[in-house]
Amino acid sequence: MATSKASRKPAARKEAAKAAADAPAGPDHAREPSVVSRITRKLEEDIVLGRRHPRERLVEQDLCENFNTHRGDVRLALFELEKKGIVQRIPNRGAIVRDLSPGEVTEIYGVREELEVMAVRILPFPVPKDDIERLEALQAEHSRAVDAGDLLGVYYSNVHFHRALFGLCGNRCLIETIEQLAQKVSGIRSYAHANPAALNATRRDHVEMIEALRHSRRDDLIALTRRHLKPAAQAYIRAYRQRFGDNV
Amino acid sequence: MATSKASRKPAARKEAAKAAADAPAGPDHAREPSVVSRITRKLEEDIVLGRRHPRERLVEQDLCENFNTHRGDVRLALFELEKKGIVQRIPNRGAIVRDLSPGEVTEIYGVREELEVMAVRILPFPVPKDDIERLEALQAEHSRAVDAGDLLGVYYSNVHFHRALFGLCGNRCLIETIEQLAQKVSGIRSYAHANPAALNATRRDHVEMIEALRHSRRDDLIALTRRHLKPAAQAYIRAYRQRFGDNV
DNA sequence: CAGTCCGAATTTGTTCACAAGATAGTTTTT
DNA sequence: AAAAACTATCTTGTGAACAAATTCGGACTG
Numbered sequence: 001m002a003t004s005k006a007s008r009k010p011a012a013r014k015e016a017a018k019a020a021a022d023a024p025a026g027p028d029h030a031r032e033p034s035v036v037s038r039i040t041r042k043l044e045e046d047i048v049l050g051r052r053h054p055r056e057r058l059v060e061q062d063l064c065e066n067f068n069t070h071r072g073d074v075r076l077a078l079f080e081l082e083k084k085g086i087v088q089r090i091p092n093r094g095a096i097v098r099d100l101s102p103g104e105v106t107e108i109y110g111v112r113e114e115l116e117v118m119a120v121r122i123l124p125f126p127v128p129k130d131d132i133e134r135l136e137a138l139q140a141e142h143s144r145a146v147d148a149g150d151l152l153g154v155y156y157s158n159v160h161f162h163r164a165l166f167g168l169c170g171n172r173c174l175i176e177t178i179e180q181l182a183q184k185v186s187g188i189r190s191y192a193h194a195n196p197a198a199l200n201a202t203r204r205d206h207v208e209m210i211e212a213l214r215h216s217r218r219d220d221l222i223a224l225t226r227r228h229l230k231p232a233a234q235a236y237i238r239a240y241r242q243r244f245g246d247n248v
Numbered sequence: 249m250a251t252s253k254a255s256r257k258p259a260a261r262k263e264a265a266k267a268a269a270d271a272p273a274g275p276d277h278a279r280e281p282s283v284v285s286r287i288t289r290k291l292e293e294d295i296v297l298g299r300r301h302p303r304e305r306l307v308e309q310d311l312c313e314n315f316n317t318h319r320g321d322v323r324l325a326l327f328e329l330e331k332k333g334i335v336q337r338i339p340n341r342g343a344i345v346r347d348l349s350p351g352e353v354t355e356i357y358g359v360r361e362e363l364e365v366m367a368v369r370i371l372p373f374p375v376p377k378d379d380i381e382r383l384e385a386l387q388a389e390h391s392r393a394v395d396a397g398d399l400l401g402v403y404y405s406n407v408h409f410h411r412a413l414f415g416l417c418g419n420r421c422l423i424e425t426i427e428q429l430a431q432k433v434s435g436i437r438s439y440a441h442a443n444p445a446a447l448n449a450t451r452r453d454h455v456e457m458i459e460a461l462r463h464s465r466r467d468d469l470i471a472l473t474r475r476h477l478k479p480a481a482q483a484y485i486r487a488y489r490q491r492f493g494d495n496v
Numbered sequence: 497c498a499g500t501c502c503g504a505a506t507t508t509g510t511t512c513a514c515a516a517g518a519t520a521g522t523t524t525t526t
Numbered sequence: 527a528a529a530a531a532c533t534a535t536c537t538t539g540t541g542a543a544c545a546a547a548t549t550c551g552g553a554c555t556g
Contacts, residue, residue: 060538070511079324083331092517092538107421114366115359173355173432177425307507318541340508340547
């Protein structure tokens, strides 16, 4: 085994653990604009837009040529996407775009509803005017993308709107968890995108949400949040049953 | 699509007939008993038991020698732990055991409470007798570990108990999310372990929870679930303030 | 004497080549 | 001719060398 170069150094290692005395609030080595995150994001986009369908194979070598990089990076990106629940990796056989059963989708949306309702329940009223205006700007962007038929724009502006909305609750862990669960169902996003009526409903909900925020009407906001999640799951389940029959 | 590099090598063919003789763990599909998961689990144990303290550096080479493997595996394990939120990776500078501020801990426990309450709210009553008995067995194990002062045993039996309890709710996504959040605070688990009174309180809560399950008293169960989470967060925050002062 | 700059040692990050596993197509045997 | 086995090829997984980045220590200069 690897005794070739194992102990090049004397066993005594510098005790680095005792630097703990200073303030804990790290400077937040913020973003990671690296190659692997670029691949991750691009793959996610492809999946969201339906350019890659569930159960499609993701061959490392192909992706390398596609992204002009080498397998190491692609490999890491696939591991990352696996943890996000967007792709599924089978040992020694590679990765495929994950296919969710209606049951799984129902479960995920159940948890999402609980968490998003929690977010709007704890967010402090009244909402500062600046925040309302920021939300309106994001909503306008979303609306524009819907009109233009720009699906990628729809996707991102929708993500940004919800990030800003739930961001108002102030609980970072909650925000992260909500986004994580939203990413899990990326693979079925294309079903909602295919339906213009659904896109319009989404837009209308956003407007009403802002209105509820402006007037500090919490009950309305909660009801809207619940309603907002329903169509996406239902659209997918309908499409799934149509393809595979009702045996679920 | 062999564009650039395609090193087809027709020579490699030392196919040693069939190695079908060894079939110890046949399917091997679902589980991942691989090297990297072993490293991940062991590191997590070390952190939970306080063998590695927050802000301590995790040097890849050291871990390699420790686990008799090479850096590729260790690297993946660290990436995995980073995603779990147990360690923090700083670009080009390596990984350290993550240090949580009281604010973060409070937020995480807030979300945990919401999700765990959801689990006990949706779990179907009455609970089958077999499940009750399984919980009692796990609780007995936990109790034994507490009496024996076996901290590793306490940790694992506690994990198993809660996995079984929340598993009753039937929502896989919810279960996974709950466990994920529990793992995030692994680093502060050692504070609870240091306190025998807290361990006894935990044990008592488990007994009462089983009782509530047996008699289908949902309100009691919810109240117990809320109460059960409180002490751990409070113990950590107290310890933290004692070390760094009240400026939080 | 203080401050800065350069260089060595340590540690992480990248790359490439090879080996093992799996699938599919072809051949051989019954 | 059908079934089983073998081979050829594709794909993932592993290991180790190489390269870039950071930190720490010492020397040099203002």
